[in-house]
Amino acid sequence: MPDISAWFNDLLSGNLIFTPTTLGYYWTGLVTTSQLVFLSLVIGLVMAVPLAIMRSSRRKWISLPVYVYTYVFRGTPLLIQLYIIYYGVVFFDGIQESFFWPIFREAFYPALIAFTLNTAAYTTEIFRGAIKATSKGEIEAARAYGMSQGLMMRRIIIPSAFRRALPAYGNEVIFMLHASAIASVVTLMDLTGAARYVYSRFYTPFEPFLFVALIYLCLTFAILFFFRFLEKKLLAHLKPQTP
Amino acid sequence: MLDLQGYGPRLIEGAGVTVQLAVLSLLLAVALGLLTATAKMSRNWFLHRTATLYTTLIRGVPDLVLMMLLFYGGQIGVNAISDILYYDFEIDLYINFNAFAAGVLTIGFIFGAYMGETFRGAFMAVDNGQIEAGKAYGMSSGLVFRRIRFPQMMRHALPGLSNNWMVLLKTTALVSVIGLTDMVRVAAEASRATHEPFVFLIPVAVAYLLIASVSEWIFARLQKRYDIGFGEH
Secondary structure, X not given: OHHHHHHHHHHXXXXXXXXXXXXXXXXXXXXXXXXXXHHHXXXXXXXXXXXXXXXXXXXXXXXXHHHHHHHHHHHOOHHHXXXXXXXXXXXXXXXXXXXXXXXXXXXHHHHHHHHHXXXXXXXXXXXXXXXXXXXXXHHHHHHHOOOOHHHHHHHHHHHHHHHHHHHHHHHHHHHHHHHHHHHHHHOOOOHHHHHHHHHHHHOOOHHHHXXXXXXXXXXXXXXHHHHHHHHHHHOHHHOOOOO | OOOOOOOHHHHHXXXXXXXXXXXXXXXXXXXXXXXXXXXXXXOOHHHHHHHHHHHHHHHHOOHHHHHHHHHHHHHHHHHHHHHHHHHHHOOOOOXXXXXXXXXXXXXXXXXXXXXXXXXXXHHHHOOHHHHHHHHHOOOOHHHHHHHHHHHHHHHHHHHHHHHHHHHHHHHHHHHHOOOOOOHHHHHHHHHHHHOOHHHHHHHHHHHHHHHHHHHHHHHHHHHHHHOOOOOOO
């Protein structure tokens, strides 16, 4: 270890902006951004599956509320949603006395809630499109086997819709990573927040913002390659057959 | 009724800023998108690579980071240029790099990359025979573009264009962060001052939905216009 840290200090010596301290900020920022994006995507995905099934229901009273939810969350800027939740959380009666308050006082949870609700809305619509595109033959085959509605959903429609939704969902993940930059607006120290902090300390915009832009770019490419890999694995049966 | 506590006029002004910003950025984005699409389809190696680099880089970095880079970096860049002008040529010129210009430039620049992809797909969808027919009539390539490629391309580009516009409209909210007083900034300021966030933020959210609905209607009419001669309608 002393070798590496000596090498590291050597590398950074004479550099005013990339000091171990500021690199520490970027690291904290990277951790916060990853946590926010990962957690909101996972919770959003879990929410989106039942919502998409409800949204595809033929009964109006089931599908309409979900439609209103996705319409509002997809039609307004995420920043507004974040502000409403961040500033509005204190207005829930008794929340300041409850034991949740230390959690909600931090900006992390309002941001997480806003991001989760937002990505769940987009993912619901992606899945709905995929469910709608299920070929008639698959459904007829399932019916012919005597599957119940629930079993057909579980064994036929959902798995095949998942695969069809994959490319669009990959875009949504990248979109969420980029959208998470606004967490810095509510005082969160995410990647962008770290860049803003370093900028305000040193008044040099180029180094911090270009540096985090590079990190975001790497993350984007990593997500892109991950989804390409998944598509190759899961969509192999859809590829044109070569003799 | 809704009590805006005197913030009403400022909110409406802010809404004006939002709409102006969105429309101007859209124009810039469409122009850049057309250029990018043309460059991507050209056989020139350099143009092709530059356009690909532009679309890849822009789509890999968050809008807010690009906006801050341009806004905070832009002022320093402009100052450096005016310094050179002053010391080397004795021209005294101070340019204030304002937030509105930075907003339009960044949003236009970002969505130019997305528009480029949309237009490229749409241009490819125009039947080659049409272009050949135009050339056979002795039309110059400019005239072929104006009379044949552009109108037919728009039919294919409109769905993507309308999608990009909806995303662009929501992206304009970010300019409030770099200090431009659009409706989001007014609403956020008012919420902090009065401790009544819902009174200000929910009407602004509704305003976004309204603008989106109006533009959906406009796009539907445009689509009808560009679909003329393709049946169904």
